[in-house]
Amino acid sequence: MSSDEKERLSKYIIVASELYGKQLSEEAIALYIAMLKDYSFADIKKAIQVCLTTRETFPVPAAIINQLQVNTQGDIETRAEFAWGYTLNVIDVCGVYESFTFREKAIRKALSLMDYTMDLCMCERGEMHWKKRDFIQSYKVFAGLNSNNYDAQNYFAGVIELNNGDSWEYAIGKNKIYLAEDRVFVGLEELNKLIEGYKPELKLINNTKKLIKK
Numbered sequence: 001m002s003s004d005e006k007e008r009l010s011k012y013i014i015v016a017s018e019l020y021g022k023q024l025s026e027e028a029i030a031l032y033i034a035m036l037k038d039y040s041f042a043d044i045k046k047a048i049q050v051c052l053t054t055r056e057t058f059p060v061p062a063a064i065i066n067q068l069q070v071n072t073q074g075d076i077e078t079r080a081e082f083a084w085g086y087t088l089n090v091i092d093v094c095g096v097y098e099s100f101t102f103r104e105k106a107i108r109k110a111l112s113l114m115d116y117t118m119d120l121c122m123c124e125r126g127e128m129h130w131k132k133r134d135f136i137q138s139y140k141v142f143a144g145l146n147s148n149n150y151d152a153q154n155y156f157a158g159v160i161e162l163n164n165g166d167s168w169e170y171a172i173g174k175n176k177i178y179l180a181e182d183r184v185f186v187g188l189e190e191l192n193k194l195i196e197g198y199k200p201e202l203k204l205i206n207n208t209k210k211l212i213k214k
Helices: 003-018 024-038 042-055 059-091 107-113 114-123 125-143 188-194
Strands: 099-101 177-179 185-186
Touching: 003 024, 003 042, 024 059, 042 059, 059 107, 059 114, 059 125, 107 125, 177 188, 185 188
Parallel strands: 099 177
Antiparallel strands: 177 185
């Protein structure tokens, strides 16, 4: 949670507690924030709103976290299915040839834990349900975490990009990159505006080197 979100959450907790006629001390508010810091402000706000409609007393942090888990579980299941759909779209459009990425950080992290070339691009569609299971399990883990708690590669290099020069380092950024959710190709300089958790210093994943002719 960012410092801005912490400040917004502090104010929201104060207002919400006043509905119950409570005045929380600064120490109590700091404790709420410390225990909820791994969740986003938007998710915490939604959880508190549910608590406000179902509880007669102001929720302690444990009650809010319990509601967060209830809210998140259903959301993640749906999001995981959509994420897998985006991945299949990449396979259809890019295969091992075009460079690609995703807006959502959890998708990139889950995919980086697989051998994209062998596990997906070279996989028969009839066997894809096993790959889907592995992907969804990984995705749900990272989608349930605060995205500040882990890093994910910015994008995945395709064979065309890796063949665009004498060395892999030379080739980076020379080609357009397919943005799966938007179904468009964008330049490398645009990624820092479009994808979640972009970090210029992170190395991109390359699982296609073994397919490149030397």
